[in-house]
Amino acid sequence: MTEPRRAPETPTMEMTSNKEVLRRIEYTGDMLLNMGPQHPSTHGVINFLVQTDGEVMKRAIPEVGYLHRSIEKIGERCTYNGFMPYTDRVDYIAAMFANQGWAMAVERLLGLQVPRRAEFCRVIACELNRISSHLISVGTMAMDIGAVTPFPYALREREFINDLLEELCGARLTYNYLRIGGVAFDLPSGYEDKVSTFLDHFEKILDEFNRLITYNEIFIKRLAHLAPIPAQMAIDYCLVGPNLRASGMSFDVRKALPYSVYPDFEFDVPVGKGEVGTPGDAWDRFWCRVEEMRQSCRILRQALAQLPKDTAIMGKVPRKIKIPEGTEAYSRIESARGDMQYYVVAGPGENAHRVKIRTGSFTAMGIIDALSRGLMIADLVALIASLDVVAPEIDR
Amino acid sequence: MTPEQIHSALAAKFGESVGALQPPNKDPWVEVKAPALREVCAFLKSDPELHFDCLMNLSTVDWPKKNQIHVVYHLFSYEKRHAFVLKVLLDRAAPALASVEPVWKSADWLEREQYDLMGVQFDGHPDLRRIMLPDDWVGHPLRKDYAEQADYHHISTTRESPLDGFVRLDEMTKRAAAAAAEEKTKSAPPAAAPTTQAAAATGAETPAPKTELPQ
Numbered sequence: 260m261t262e263p264r265r266a267p268e269t270p271t272m273e274m275t276s277n278k279e280v281l282r283r284i285e286y287t288g289d290m291l292l293n294m295g296p297q298h299p300s301t302h303g304v305i306n307f308l309v310q311t312d313g314e315v316m317k318r319a320i321p322e323v324g325y326l327h328r329s330i331e332k333i334g335e336r337c338t339y340n341g342f343m344p345y346t347d348r349v350d351y352i353a354a355m356f357a358n359q360g361w362a363m364a365v366e367r368l369l370g371l372q373v374p375r376r377a378e379f380c381r382v383i384a385c386e387l388n389r390i391s392s393h394l395i396s397v398g399t400m401a402m403d404i405g406a407v408t409p410f411p412y413a414l415r416e417r418e419f420i421n422d423l424l425e426e427l428c429g430a431r432l433t434y435n436y437l438r439i440g441g442v443a444f445d446l447p448s449g450y451e452d453k454v455s456t457f458l459d460h461f462e463k464i465l466d467e468f469n470r471l472i473t474y475n476e477i478f479i480k481r482l483a484h485l486a487p488i489p490a491q492m493a494i495d496y497c498l499v500g501p502n503l504r505a506s507g508m509s510f511d512v513r514k515a516l517p518y519s520v521y522p523d524f525e526f527d528v529p530v531g532k533g534e535v536g537t538p539g540d541a542w543d544r545f546w547c548r549v550e551e552m553r554q555s556c557r558i559l560r561q562a563l564a565q566l567p568k569d570t571a572i573m574g575k576v577p578r579k580i581k582i583p584e585g586t587e588a589y590s591r592i593e594s595a596r597g598d599m600q601y602y603v604v605a606g607p608g609e610n611a612h613r614v615k616i617r618t619g620s621f622t623a624m625g626i627i628d629a630l631s632r633g634l635m636i637a638d639l640v641a642l643i644a645s646l647d648v649v650a651p652e653i654d655r
Numbered sequence: 656m657t658p659e660q661i662h663s664a665l666a667a668k669f670g671e672s673v674g675a676l677q678p679p680n681k682d683p684w685v686e687v688k689a690p691a692l693r694e695v696c697a698f699l700k701s702d703p704e705l706h707f708d709c710l711m712n713l714s715t716v717d718w719p720k721k722n723q724i725h726v727v728y729h730l731f732s733y734e735k736r737h738a739f740v741l742k743v744l745l746d747r748a749a750p751a752l753a754s755v756e757p758v759w760k761s762a763d764w765l766e767r768e769q770y771d772l773m774g775v776q777f778d779g780h781p782d783l784r785r786i787m788l789p790d791d792w793v794g795h796p797l798r799k800d801y802a803e804q805a806d807y808h809h810i811s812t813t814r815e816s817p818l819d820g821f822v823r824l825d826e827m828t829k830r831a832a833a834a835a836a837e838e839k840t841k842s843a844p845p846a847a848a849p850t851t852q853a854a855a856a857t858g859a860e861t862p863a864p865k866t867e868l869p870q
Binding site: 323324327329331332491492494495496497508510515516587588589598600602604612613615617621622624625626629654 | 682684708709710711712714716717727729733736740759760761763764765768772785786787788789796797
């Protein structure tokens, strides 16, 4: 047995404890509640320290870190290829995007060209994954505020996508489908037909879903005007993806800083207009996700139509990836939860010196403290759900 | 604006506090001296030509060889659609610099994360405490020389491998056979050897010695 590793005797810096936080909230006779970390509607293991006066919150302080697995440190120990399955675990609802961010960062370090067919495979897999991720998001959001019916509807559609992705790469949740320089498998025969059959079915379901919940009178009354985020505030707190677009900011990495083969496709960027309430409210964020699913369907149809006939799915990747020490690369992709960014510094050997993953959920959590002041406790649940935070993506 | 233009605007305003543009990298970056960081960031945000309204990412890189910790700021402007990278090079023993939380609110959590995992002190941060790890955790895990504490509140952070001392079944059989053979050569009198040879010569099969498998 190896010698147990010892920590340094003296801590390097003075620590602030949780009690300190409680002390900072001055005593006013308010109640202090712990919401979580096992609360069913916090979307994973997150704790909220809620200071309330009856039903009205004065403040909710998010406490995260329960799912911290130090994926960034693991990235420093693994080879570039070996880190790919770990990136699945960054965001298990939308694992394909975390794969793509990592692949693109290392391809940028290597200056690698990805074959066109592989790029199409990536786009098809990613857009299917975006739909399935948004289905979970809108389904759970409806359930969190009390509408149980839409959730099974959303999950039923997600099952079809899970089946499709399982056929593509053998996994239903943590795909590990992308490789540095390409993809692991080509599309199976007859896959295009299966996806387009699904799309024919799903576009009708989207209209049904809108009738069922999005434009439901009770649902609108519940969410309109709830926790609106002005565009300036959203940018200041670095909100990304659908949360940013719901605030009226038309920014999509696929459009603004095109990557992969997205410039070849025509699609719109849904922007929140405050159709039923204030621009940037919780309903706008919900609506943005529903509309994005429709746009993903459009992209998928074009990708299937334009799919190149050549067969190469892997670029020329060296067997041992070695990059001069200190070279840096930055990749930005539009994940289901928005702008996902990888910052990679190459190390001396076959692994990275530093991997930093900036995810959408992390910055979205940072805004909750500011937004929660004066909200009802029940609205906090709707706010968390509308920001679509996923606990493993916050903590990594 | 291109990185070159942004750099020349910065160099004109701040002179020696801003280093040269480092173009060999894929994303060019500029070194900023730690004391001038807050002013540089405030200028980058408020200047109407530059208008960096978003701090996208804040990362730190530990370089034990250079005895430095680099703090990397990835800035982006939604209005102008341009990006820029700032770096502050700090001493590894006592990394401290001014917080940019008053400039960009997103720095609040991003700086807390780097304080927690890398141990960089951000002066002027409103609520600088650990974010991922428990408040009484010792050390900063993303440092290259980090050693995990042996236990945390009497919960061991390491565990014995259940496979330690594990022997495969075929290996066990092999070892048992070898032990039995050794036993036999020790105990059997040398006189017995000719009879076996004789039996072999006549073609009669001697039954294989039964070796007992260890339970």
